Amino acid sequence: MSLGDPAVRQSNLPGPDxxxxxxxxxGGEEVDESIYYASQWQLIWWRFRRHRLAIVSVILLAxxxxxxxxxxxxxxxxxxxxxxxxxxxxxxxxxxFNDGRFIGPHYFGLERELDTxxxxxxxxxxxxxxxxxxxxxxxxxxxxxxxxxxDIHFFGTPGEAPxxxxxxxxxxxxxxxxxxxxxxxxxSLSIGLIGVLLSFFxxxxxxxxxxxxGGVVDEIVQRMVDFLISIPQLPLWMALSAALPRDWPVxxxxxAITIILSIVGWTSLARVVRGKLLSxxxxxxxxxxxxxxxxxxxxxxxHLLPGFTSxxxxxxxxxxPGMILAETALSFIGxxxxxxxxxxxxxxxxxxDIVAIAHQPWQLIPAIFVIATVLLFNFIGxxxxxxxxxxxxxx
Amino acid sequence: MLxxxxxxxxxxxxxxxxxxxxxxxxxxxxxxxxxxxxxxxLRDSGIELDDEEADxxxxxxxxxxxxxxxxxxxxxxxxxxxxxxWSFQWTRPVNDLLAERxxxxxxxxxxxxxxxxxxxxxxxIYSATxxxxxxxxxxxxxxxxxxxxxxxxxxxxMAWILFRFFGFSSSGLYDISFVGEPMSWPKFVxxxxxxxxxxxxxxxxGTGATIRxxxxxxxxxxxxxxxxxxRSKGVAELRLLFKYPVRLAMNPVLSTIGWVLxxxxxxxxxxxxxxxxxxxxxxxxxxxxxxxxxxxxxxVLILSALTVIGTLVSDILLAWLDPRIRxxxxxx
Numbered sequence: 001m002s003l004g005d006p007a008v009r010q011s012n013l014p015g016p017d018x019x020x021x022x023x024x025x026x027g028g029e030e031v032d033e034s035i036y037y038a039s040q041w042q043l044i045w046w047r048f049r050r051h052r053l054a055i056v057s058v059i060l061l062a063x064x065x066x067x068x069x070x071x072x073x074x075x076x077x078x079x080x081x082x083x084x085x086x087x088x089x090x091x092x093x094x095x096x097f098n099d100g101r102f103i104g105p106h107y108f109g110l111e112r113e114l115d116t117x118x119x120x121x122x123x124x125x126x127x128x129x130x131x132x133x134x135x136x137x138x139x140x141x142x143x144x145x146x147x148x149x150x151d152i153h154f155f156g157t158p159g160e161a162p163x164x165x166x167x168x169x170x171x172x173x174x175x176x177x178x179x180x181x182x183x184x185x186x187x188s189l190s191i192g193l194i195g196v197l198l199s200f201f202x203x204x205x206x207x208x209x210x211x212x213x214g215g216v217v218d219e220i221v222q223r224m225v226d227f228l229i230s231i232p233q234l235p236l237w238m239a240l241s242a243a244l245p246r247d248w249p250v251x252x253x254x255x256a257i258t259i260i261l262s263i264v265g266w267t268s269l270a271r272v273v274r275g276k277l278l279s280x281x282x283x284x285x286x287x288x289x290x291x292x293x294x295x296x297x298x299x300x301x302x303h304l305l306p307g308f309t310s311x312x313x314x315x316x317x318x319x320x321p322g323m324i325l326a327e328t329a330l331s332f333i334g335x336x337x338x339x340x341x342x343x344x345x346x347x348x349x350x351x352x353d354i355v356a357i358a359h360q361p362w363q364l365i366p367a368i369f370v371i372a373t374v375l376l377f378n379f380i381g382x383x384x385x386x387x388x389x390x391x392x393x394x395x
Numbered sequence: 396m397l398x399x400x401x402x403x404x405x406x407x408x409x410x411x412x413x414x415x416x417x418x419x420x421x422x423x424x425x426x427x428x429x430x431x432x433x434x435x436x437l438r439d440s441g442i443e444l445d446d447e448e449a450d451x452x453x454x455x456x457x458x459x460x461x462x463x464x465x466x467x468x469x470x471x472x473x474x475x476x477x478x479x480x481w482s483f484q485w486t487r488p489v490n491d492l493l494a495e496r497x498x499x500x501x502x503x504x505x506x507x508x509x510x511x512x513x514x515x516x517x518x519x520i521y522s523a524t525x526x527x528x529x530x531x532x533x534x535x536x537x538x539x540x541x542x543x544x545x546x547x548x549x550x551x552x553m554a555w556i557l558f559r560f561f562g563f564s565s566s567g568l569y570d571i572s573f574v575g576e577p578m579s580w581p582k583f584v585x586x587x588x589x590x591x592x593x594x595x596x597x598x599x600x601g602t603g604a605t606i607r608x609x610x611x612x613x614x615x616x617x618x619x620x621x622x623x624x625x626r627s628k629g630v631a632e633l634r635l636l637f638k639y640p641v642r643l644a645m646n647p648v649l650s651t652i653g654w655v656l657x658x659x660x661x662x663x664x665x666x667x668x669x670x671x672x673x674x675x676x677x678x679x680x681x682x683x684x685x686x687x688x689x690x691x692x693x694x695v696l697i698l699s700a701l702t703v704i705g706t707l708v709s710d711i712l713l714a715w716l717d718p719r720i721r722x723x724x725x726x727x
Contacts, residue, residue, distance in 0.1 A: 227413050229654055230706060231699035234661035235679055236417070239691050242683035243424035325545045329665055332547060333680055348548070352669070354566060357555040364555075367548045374543040 044310055047387035054383020057376040064373060068185030072142035075179035076156040076165060079342050081140060083164045083174040085112050089123050091169040091362050098130060105133040109163045120359070131157045133165065169362035171350050180342050181366045187343035189373065191258055192324040196316055198262040199323075203269025204312070210270065211277030212300060218274075225267045233264050237326065241335045250341040257336050261326050265319060272315045276308040283307075310388035317381035321374035328370050344370050399714050407707055414699045415473075419466045422692035469689075479696075480689035484682060489693045492678060497697065499568070500674040503593060503667070504659050511598030511605060511655070516648065519609025520641060526614065535610075538603030547665035550596050554670060557592070565592050566671035593670050597662045601655040605648055612644035646717050652709035656702045 038046070048054060067074050083089075089112075094105050109129030115122050137156035144150050157165060164170075168177035210221035240260045244253055280286060281304065289303050330336030331345025332352070339346050344366045350356065351363035460468065472478040479489035518538075522531045557563045564570075569585040576582055616622065617640055625635050664676035671677075675694050682690040 223409075227410055230410065230657065230703050231414060231417070231695075232657040232660035232664075232702055234664050235695045235698050236421075238664070238679060238683050239421040239695050240424070242686060242691065243421075321543065329545060329547060333665070333668060335680075335683065351551060354551070354554050354558050354564070357551060358558055361555065364548075364552065367552075370548070371544050374545075375540075378539065378543055 040306070040310070044384075044387045048383055051383035051386060054380050054387075057379040057383070061373065061376040061380065064185065064369065064376075065189055067182050068189050070145070071179070071182035071186060072144060073152070074154045075176070075182045076137075076139060076153050077176045077179045078140040078142060079175065079180045079183040080340060081175060081179070083166075083170060083176070085174070086110065086164060086166065086170045087174040088121070088172055088360050089166050089170040089174070090360070091365075092166050094133065094165070094167070103130075103132070106130050107133065107165050110166075129163070131159075131162050131165070134158050168365045169360065171347075171363065177347070177362060177365060180347055181344070181369055184342040184344045184347050184366060185369065187254065187337055187341065188324055188327055188345065188370070191254065191261070191327045191343075192320040192377075195258045195261045195265060195323040195327075196319050198258060199265035199269055199319065200312075200316055202262060202266035204273050206266065207270030207273030208277060208300070211274035212281070212296070214278075221270065222274075225270055228264055228267045233326075234329065236264070237261065237330060238333070238335055241330055246338060250337070253336075253338060253341075257327060257330065261323055265323060269312075269315055269319065272311065273308075276311060277304060280304045280307050310384075314381055314385045314388055317377060317384055321377040324370065324373060324377075396715065400711055403707060403710055403714075407703060410703050411700060414696060414703065415470060416466075418692040418696035418699070419469060421695055422469070422688040423462065423465075425686045425688060473696075479693040482682070482687055482690040484685045484687035484690065489690050492690065493675070493693065493697065496673060496675045496678050499672065500660075500663060500667075500676070500698075501701070503590070503597065503672070503674060504656075504663050506590070507594050507597035507659050507663070508601070508652075508655065509598075510594045511601045511659075512648070514598065515602045515605035516609055516645065519606045519644075519648075520613060520636070522606065522610040523613035523617065523644075524636065534606060538606045541599040541603040545665075546596050546600055546662040547669050549599070550592070550666045550669040553592055553596065563588075565589060568672055589670075593663075593666050593672060597659055597666050600658050600662045601651075605651065605655070608651060609644060609648055612647050613640055616640035616644050642716075646713060649709055649713050649716070653706040656705045660698050660702060 035043075072078075089110055092107055092110065094107055096102060096105055098106065107130075108125040108127050109131065110123045111126045113122050113124060114120075133155055134157070135155050136152055137158050138151045139153045139156045141149055141151040157163075164176060166176050166178065168181060171177055171180070206221050206224075210218045237260055240263070241257060244256050248256070277300075286299060286303055289299050294302070327336055327343065328345040328348065331343050332348045334349065336345055337343040339349075347366040348364075348370075351360075351367070356363060469480060472480065477490070479493065481487075482489050482492055485492060518534050522534050525531055554565045557565050568589055569582055570589075573582040573585055619640070622635065622640060625638075626632075630638075663674060664679060666672075667674040667676035668680060675698065679691060679694045682688075682694065
């Protein structure tokens with residue numbers, strides 16, 4: 001949650017993943033004359049392209065987003081589908097070779113046996129039951145992006161009611177954790193984006209007002225920011241989300257949670273905007289524009305805003321993971337998204353006590369997605385920061 | 396100095412007032428107040444309640460007063476009688492509950508801060524003096540990871556690893572066998588063992604950022620003229636390092652308390668929940684789930700007030716350490 005204040009993280013220290021050699025130098029080898037008339041965005045893109053870690057992160061993150069967005073298609077089962085006899089089944093292996101012979105991807109059926117000593121169910125593979133995996137298989141019907149109903153899944157087992165392939169195992173109700181993880185990403189990943197958009201809007205408006213008008217307005221907004229930053233976020237979020245009625249529809253809870261998270265989220269963005277506006281306002285070109293008779297609005301949007309858009313994009317990228325973590329934490333303790341709606345946080349609820357994890361460690365798999373997403377966003381943000389900083393090659 | 400402290404303390408008053416308003420809003424926020432719920436459950440359980448009795452209950456808790464009077468009533472109780480109200484869920488005064496839980500919260504939070512510094516400052520010094528070395532990259536990477544992994548997940552995973560591979564159950568403040576036992580040396584050791592994990596995990600939230608700040612500041616300081624001069628005069632490297640640059644670089648670290656403290660209090664809530672520590676965190680969650688709003692509001696109030704006061708203390712410390720701030724005025 002406490003991803004640190006982006007403002008602090010934006011100090012000009014080189015990122016851990018940005019060692020000296022990735023600092024792109026123009027004017028060197030392959031750069032031709034195009035650099036003289038390249039736009040600011042082209043320069044940023046050129047520098048960003050060289051940032052290998054960030055590029056890889058963009059690709060991986062896009063993959064996670066696509067998998068979640070089309071989770072109905074990519075997951076073999078629907079998130080609520082229960083498989084009797086498969087409660088808390090461990091992750092199953094996909095095999096390629098049977099008896100030393102390549103027969104394509106397939107898996108074995110699982111047999112559940114009761115351990116008479118511990119009275120726990122044990123699962124063993126039954127290699128007499130071989131189920132082949134095929135692409136584009138008909139299965140559970142779902143709505144493709146909520147647009148049209150279909151039942152074609154990316155992969156699955158052909159046949160009438162075949163035993164399930166549980167890639168990440170099953171939860172205590174016998175639901176496929178793989179399908180649920182992909183589906184849960186929809187809420188967890190989008191809440192980050194929407195929450196940040198909302199904070200961005202608030203931050204830019206309030207920070208802009210504060211930075212441009214100064215004086216009493218500035219003082220009021222800044223005290224508000226100081227105040228919001230100084231109180232512990234999580235207890236505040238907990239108390240606020242407690243006020244949401246449990247029986248609200250998912251969508252309404254979702255937006256309410258987003259708003260709650262943004263109440264604190266806008267502050268750091270407002271600081272960035274204000275700080276930048278204050279310093280840019282004193283630049284010669286802003287004065288020149290003023291002298292030339294440009295109006296306030298024109299100066300802000302035409303002259304000042306382009307000066308720190310890249311900076312804003314970096315701040316936004318670095319603010320998304322904080323939102324995702326906050327939603328996960330709130331849902332994890334049962335105050336965020338309410339089941340049966342699925343998010344990464346609600347999935348992790350099953351892994352709340354050590355005993356559950358000790359016996360079913362695969363319940364933690366959604367956590368890997370959370371951590372990966374957060375790290376990837378941070379890597380991208382770091383790459384963007386280096387790329388957007390016109391002085392990064394000097395250091 | 397005294398003037399600085401007084402001036403800085405006065406700025407605290409409006410912030411504390413805002414905090415009390417926010418906390419009160421939290422108390423008032425849930426739809427339908429607690430008394431309705433209580434009356435409903437009483438009626439459900441077959442107890443005959445006439446309207447008169449309901450009114451009496453309502454008047455007793457002050458639910459029939461207008462909003463601003465309820466706020467004044469609550470504030471008066473806190474300021475003059477040090478009475479935070481009544482917990483409906485526990486049917487006990489909020490004060491008693493806080494007295495039970497708050498000391499451990501404070502202990503864990505403050506120790507976490509100390510642990511985080513004990514780890515971060517030496518690493519920051521090392522990273523700055525050995526810039527771009529392999530350990531520098533390794534430390535920065537782990538600091539980064541610490542930022543990305545939410546504390547409660549780390550607590551879960553670490554607790555599982557300890558349990559799985561060392562057979563050590565890290566939940567609770569001490570081993571189950573010590574429950575109800577008087578304080579003894581083995582119990583104390585058990586407490587220490589159980590505290591290490593939460594302290595490390597909660598502290599980790601701030602460690603990465605502190606390392607970066609320490610490293611960056613020290614790098615800036617080391618480039619200064621006076622360092623070069625001292626070195627050219629033959630001052631030993633270690634003495635040179637600790638005499639001025641480290642001390643100067645630590646000042647900004649101290650000033651980060653303002654946002655490290657909220658992070659620690661936030662982290663403490665979740666980590667205590669996962670590790671089963673009896674702090675205000677789990678208490679807050681239960682209060683919030685049961686809509687026991689006086690308790691929830693009071694906890695938010697106290698945690699926020701403590702953070703703000705902590706920030707004030709750090710500001711005073713900073714002014715004491717750094718005369719530039721003391722004499723430069725408080726304007727910012």
